Amino acid sequence: MEELFKGLKSYGSNELLKELKGKKPFFICTIATTSTAKIPDITGAGATPELTNYTPAGDVELIMRGEMRCCDIPPQTIVDGVSALTPAMLTKASLELTNVPYLLADAGSEIKPDAPVITISKYMKPGDDIRTGKAVDDPEKLFEDSKIIGKELSKSHDYLVIGESIPAGTTTALGVLTALGYDANFKVSGSMPTNPHNLKKDVVMEGLTNGGILDGIGNIGKINPFQAVAAVGDPMIPTVAGMVFGSDVPIILAGGTQMAGLCAFIKAIDPDFDFSRICLGTTSFVANDGTSDLFSIISQIDDINVHVVNPAFEDSSNDGLKNYLKGFVKEGAGAGGSMLMALLLGYSIEEIRKKVEEVCE
């Protein structure tokens, strides 16, 4: 397929992108935490395991303020002494470059950011460890309340770009995908070079069992999507889905396999959902990741177009960015979708990369 921009590769149709070129977006990043992230070795988000659930709040602060307030150490992934900075830096760079208006939404975070955010519901809570089988309280409420946000913010913009920041979100995505009958084992992405698939699978199976989703002989019964999220999902999924259903304009879901999980959730809510009005915008680090398979998951759900941005960090002199090429971080905080948005607004991939480097300094 003809590529619209240098640095972009589209899988499926790029008709929607052509329509959105030069149009006016609004960016939202939805944060949440889940105690699932506290399972040892499950996620690489955060400089240390103790700091994992500071990552979403830290991402918000970096995007809004350009500095951390909730703790001293910026969100990053460190493995064997090698570190890569949070993808929120890519998002911040895209937002600064384009001057696109944005807000951050909190769907239930253990650590609150020191920055103004949309509180989706006064009743919301961080997600529980999905091994309990009781991961999210009242996902219907998060869904219904965030519909209002999607509706209001779509009124005066041509499209919405929605990202997420939730450590261990690929595990909860695997949970929801599995609960909804998809084959996603060994296919979800992760923030570390080595993807702990067996651990993720075990955690999900324990949750499905404890949540009563598996029947006596290990089969998944017929459940509704809110039951799936309530058992083994996270607060971000129903919240972003609510924004999608509330919006009157097209949406770029800014993320990889977590957003694939979201699409499965959307499809389960409305089997006739028109996926031509939304698409995934993600990074080449996810798309080319040998430890996961985004496209296999997507193809099981529906005709969903995936647009992949490659910021060519091999051309960067910043080591923290170069480490993305070694399998660190890959995506998050809407990084891929926000870069896609910058391309749609006429910025070149070189300009985007340069701005990312500038923001990282």
Added chain:
Amino acid sequence: MEELFKGLKSYGSNELLKELKGKKPFFICTIATTSTAKIPDITGAGATPELTNYTPAGDVELIMRGEMRCCDIPPQTIVDGVSALTPAMLTKASLELTNVPYLLADAGSEIKPDAPVITISKYMKPGDDIRTGKAVDDPEKLFEDSKIIGKELSKSHDYLVIGESIPAGTTTALGVLTALGYDANFKVSGSMPTNPHNLKKDVVMEGLTNGGILDGIGNIGKINPFQAVAAVGDPMIPTVAGMVFGSDVPIILAGGTQMAGLCAFIKAIDPDFDFSRICLGTTSFVANDGTSDLFSIISQIDDINVHVVNPAFEDSSNDGLKNYLKGFVKEGAGAGGSMLMALLLGYSIEEIRKKVEEVCE
């Protein structure tokens, strides 16, 4: 002066309104509470004194959901068995009629609305009784954080309309006005037909004394505006002021004497502030109120244009609306400014009144 619309009376220049006619607004209502509202007889907001601080949360729920959730009894003013519904109904009507996008912001409320809102700061608290002289914790922080909101929401809109809902807000406005050296005694408005001016004045004087704003011989020393709010203000004032300073587009301050207090605060922050880019939009119930004097306060501050909307409730068959003519409620939740916005968007005052009646049913 030539009136732009039937039902509108402009005091000062209407050049800004001419510029905004037909343009794209965004509406924000900022809620907060202050324990000052618990002083007996100081405010008429709420069906009973116990319900007073449920009013802002109830207003948000009525605007967003069309129904109350935080308690069973809708916000209203009842005196001697006569009641008038909250002005949030006027705001809701204007928003429904125009389909203008909006969000609600919480600057520190004792009762949280069951609806998605912008949380200005995780550190924010409801305002204290101003008699303590320590009414608002860290108003600078509210100001700085809400600047971000004003900036982001102004990016893709031609102007902002900002209202407030805070019971006893005229008393805190009197506090700030007095602390900043203005003569506002017996001039601030109120939600009841009888305005407890002496009580308001006593409360403010006690606060100024305890807050160390009055010197030994009863004179007000030179203080900065944040000291004034910290001593005898409320959390709404620095928050809405932050939005004003953060915005790149003109602003309609939707309210009466409380917004006059806000203008005094703005002027104290920046003596060279360009008041031609903002204006007050309020109701005829405030402007024609014999128990207060909005214009006397305004004229002490600067050349601030005031636009007054008269929804002609005498032509309504709804008793709850007709009681506005008897001095109940008058203004709040951005009612006047939201009706002005509807006029600017081409709706007639008759259409607005009809929609208000419809919403009240």
